Amino acid sequence: MEVRKAKLSDIKYIYKLILYFSKKGDVIPRPLAELYESVREFFVCEDRDLIVGACSLHILWEDLAEIRSLVVSEEYHRQGIGSKLIEACLKEAKELGIPKIFVLTTSPDFFKKFGFKEVHKQELPQKVWADCIKCSKFPECDEVPMLLELNQN
Template sequence: MLRKAKISDIKYIYRLILHFSKKGDVLPRPLAELYEHLRDFFVYEDKDLIVGACALHICWEDLAEIRSLVVSEEYQKRGIGIQLVEACIEEAKILEIPKVFALTRVPEFFEKLGFRKITKNELPHKVWADCIRCSKFPECDEVPVIKEI
């Protein structure tokens, strides 16, 4: 079941993000930051277990980021990631945010959802504030993708 995150979900979201950040798939997020941004998150729940999460982070009046997309390994390849991203896109539509981007190592996934690759310098510098926390900074291997809504 796909739904907006609740406060009781944060520790599960944190564990998922921590697991995938150790593999280098997503940026680590401190627990306090997750509580502060609870409203950004959607979760996918199966049998009272949070198996996926994704956030829509508003950057500016015309731009939001899809971030922290994680799905437990045993639940991958079931369309859960697609549902999470589509939920973020729908929320961006409701909020009248015309562009949504993501930084990813799997641009093909996002391209299937209507995103297109762009160059890093097409995004505002403010977007790169989180990069300082990345273990791969400044040698980033993520590809920016964007979708106009």
């Protein structure tokens, strides 16, 4: 299995994964056009020419980015794919010089393994919540805001 930057030919597979998990309420749905526009944000995990996972590093400002749309095919759960995708996003964030990364998640324990800490949503800029309107859980959100401050050394 290989983690790599997404290509345009991967977008339809990423879309299907996100659509599946958005129907379960695990991630926010993303329109196909939005995924094509943000292809450079995505990493994918490929197993024998099959896209089995994806994750996005979405830059919001000079000092803040979000890890979002983390999806892994159910038959590939518990194989470390999610961790590899998060590590790829964090590596790129460091390379870009982004000091703070946040996530909104229903799996805080998973992100704690990478050093993310739970924060109050008021600690994040209001712009962060723009995608929430697209969510089926809005305004009764069960996601936990978490923040990681990267050591830039």
